[in-house]
Amino acid sequence: MIRKDMLSIKKLETIAKDTFLIVLASNISVDDVAPGQFIHIRIGQGNAHLLRRPISIADVDQANQLLTIIFKSVGEGTTQLSKQKVGDQVDALLPCGTAYPIAGLTMHSALLIGGGIGVPPLYYLAKQLVAKGIKVTAILGFQNKEHVFYEQEFQALGDVYIATNDGSYGYQGFVTDVYQQVQPDFDCYFSCGPTAMLKSVTSTLEDKQGYISLEERMGCGVGACFACVVPSHDGGYRKICQQGPVFPAKEVAL
Ligand code: FES
Structure with missing residues (x-):
């Protein structure tokens, strides 16, 4: 409530x-x-x-x-x-807003993919997953070295791979480039970040079960402005601030 x-x-x-x-x-x-x-x-x-x-x-x-x-x-x-x-x-x-629905999921390992300011919500998620005995691998993308944060905090919870757009820290490239190189094993993925990144993540992992958070697309946050509306694959639309920000990856069209 x-x-x-x-x-x-x-x-x-x-x-x-x-x-x-x-x-x-x-x-x-x-x-x-x-x-x-x-x-x-x-x-x-x-x-x-x-x-x-x-x-x-x-x-x-x-x-x-x-x-x-x-x-x-x-x-x-x-x-x-x-x-x-x-x-x-x-x-x-x-x-x-909605949460990542971890209570109802059966899994042994999870892949967390975050970009920039989409990284923070994945930290509390990682802690909750680890508390349930689920192995966590995180791939986190940032603009450059100066923008990297919470690497050690994630390392305390599992394997972490950092990517920067300019290669000034960690892997050079996008989170999906790191995924292709590392090919981690996982049962379910959870992602949060800019829409372009989520588009690339959902298409790279289209045969996997996953959940994405579209919080970058929010405006008023209270259902009043319609700035957050995203089309859904059932032909309708979803308000990110009220029906999201977390959605099953296959529910919304990015
Ligand atoms: Fe304004 Fe959702 S952010 S309606």
């Missing part, structure tokens, strides 16, 4: 170029927050719908009721968020 909460900032740090990590304390239980969901943060004063920003959840600390978000400062709203201070309060709706 989505609720409104005033989250307080416990930690804020820069973890890569233009990339920020914020740890937020909740007043109410975050036990129901699942991997793949996002929080919808209101930044500044004024019209709440215009000023809210959907930001994916990178980690949940249930014992201490903490949420971690990681985001890039790409516009006015996220830049403003990156300039908040420890102790500031953030107005948020949570948890929003």
